[in-house]
Amino acid sequence: MRIFANIELIKPNIMKKFILLAIICTVAAYCRSQQALWNNGVIVSPEINNNNTVTFRLNAPNAKSVQVTGDFLPTQKVKTPFGEFDAPGTADLKKNEHGIWEFTTTESLSPELYSYTFLVDSLRINDPANVYQLRDIASITNIFIIPGEQTEKYQVNDVPHGNVAKVWYNSPSLGLQRRMTVYTPTGYDDSKENYPVLYLLHGMGGDENAWSELGRAIQILDNLIASGEAEPMIVVMPNGNASQEAAPGETSNGMIPPTIRLPKTMDGTFEASFPEIVNYIDSHYRTKAEKSGRAIAGLSMGGYHSLHISKENPDMFDYIGLFSAAILPDNQNSSPIYSDFEGKLKTQFEKKPALYWIAIGNSDFLYDANKEFRKLLDDNGYPYEYHESPDGHIWKNWRIYLSQFAPRIFKPQK
């Protein structure tokens, strides 16, 4: 009892110290990330107002000018040596009565996942009050979601959740251990059933984290499965850069800066090695290991990969999704994957895939290439389904396409 009493004695002192630690951490967090105490509170940014206008705030007392730039603002034309392009617009923040820079959008924003950064005296910085960020290649931007019918699918809702694993597999053909992201739907672990598998491929500059982070694929699948719109399915998100073990920071190359310019991305190497991934999944998960239990879809370069992988393996996939696919001509210098394009496509369609689904934005720079490809399908009487959306080669479209495609697969077709 003596020792216990000793502990009792030091009680108030320790408790005081621990509370103090909490205060210090909190103060430090304010100083570092939430910038400053303001009006007895921390700076809130972004603040989504009741009418879906959004207020951005920054405490930068020494700045001469502060702007916000992001895809929620009307685009502006930017001249570059390569031509004129649409770039995200900018808006000026003004110092409010508390000395805090502030801007509120004049219009209500339509439901979407938006990204933004600040420009402080022209220096691009992230919003210190918002820890929610996404990395796209070497750019990190802050994000926020305006709620609505479509974006409800992007949110973590109180529905049963699937599990997400970072899984390493051995690729003898590439001579690498490689990492992929595997989503198993709610119930998978407690069931004895076999599940269909969607292989979901990223674009150039992406990696095995792209669909689960930028694409909100986990939330989309959780929500579509919970509502009954999509069948419970496994979703496999591999790394489509054949020279890479894994996403930046997750490889034995060390913490090197990410780049879009990687070797062996669209030269047939990844397509040729793809059956290794399917074999790994079929041997390590309870899958419907047959054509009717497999779908493949991808965005941009991943659409190109999906096109070629499905045509090289005409008995492997019943559902093919090309999202803003980078339909490029065959590369003369590389793999036999790209030879006899029409002949192989003929074989694929003779075997009647259940769904060949194509979507693209009407201002996508790949619009014409996709139109040519659709003409080839039309002229040969190959059936496919086509969805055209506004906007161009952007994640907004790919999240929407996944939300549309996932409910269509592993079901009898209309």
Next chain:
Amino acid sequence: MRIFANIELIKPNIMKKFILLAIICTVAAYCRSQQALWNNGVIVSPEINNNNTVTFRLNAPNAKSVQVTGDFLPTQKVKTPFGEFDAPGTADLKKNEHGIWEFTTTESLSPELYSYTFLVDSLRINDPANVYQLRDIASITNIFIIPGEQTEKYQVNDVPHGNVAKVWYNSPSLGLQRRMTVYTPTGYDDSKENYPVLYLLHGMGGDENAWSELGRAIQILDNLIASGEAEPMIVVMPNGNASQEAAPGETSNGMIPPTIRLPKTMDGTFEASFPEIVNYIDSHYRTKAEKSGRAIAGLSMGGYHSLHISKENPDMFDYIGLFSAAILPDNQNSSPIYSDFEGKLKTQFEKKPALYWIAIGNSDFLYDANKEFRKLLDDNGYPYEYHESPDGHIWKNWRIYLSQFAPRIFKPQK
């Protein structure tokens, strides 16, 4: 052949556009994240020089002053209303001949994982040239690793990798679906063996991502298992905030700002619910479901949780690790978990845990509380192992403690 010919015709145009897209993305990435072309290259920051000095760079043409602050610099005293504290030091960057702000450390840095941010005219920002960041509660800092014997364990090396899953389990006692991080060692999926399990708990303000991100637990385990220093083991990293479903951004609460001040963190709730987690793991993984196959360890609040969970369940864990444990007195207002402390400890030690391991930094604010606790153990003749390190209540120590503790468990003791 006509259609194929058509595709051939548009070839150069599409290819040109795709290359252009790559250029645009790259230019955009430069503009956004790597700031500016400089000397025909992008800005490299931080640059770890051959002698382990480090150079930081920032392109901020309009800034009046730029500083770097981080734990690689000597600490400085900061006065606050709560007293005087050690804070990370700062160093001034100077504009170099290219107009880029630059600072090189005067001394070689010793091997460690360091974190830093910039101060631009007093505004704290992250390094736009470095995508490698860690979030600690509401603060995001950049990181870099100086290589060395200890920090080799923190790197992704070319060794077989374990898989890491974000797993949802149902907690009837907390009335929540909750998320945890589960590491399965290399070989687990292809084996029929049962594996021992280390339960690894985070501190106040942390969550189920803390050990795998800030703690580099995945890399540490991969490397210790590859070298044969540690036994292959499952590592379960639950969320110790009993009011929380999951880490910020992963919950149905939406993207709310993270905070250290959560309800039900040290009131016995989490400790009482803990057997649910063990049951989930034992029923969903191939575990050695017995005392000799279970370890529990945690940092700070997680050390407190480990102490109480292991004493409440004296037949559950053979290996207990208290890392800078927040050994607080019993909370009168809460759970019976904290009652009869000495009696329950007696029962636990009568059952002879294989290893009771305590570590703390000599400048930790919890040093005295741990000393009192060790005195209680000494006075009762309860065997334990004690490690004292330099420094205080910081992640540097917790990464080291995990590197020391993991090789000691699931093995005959010295």
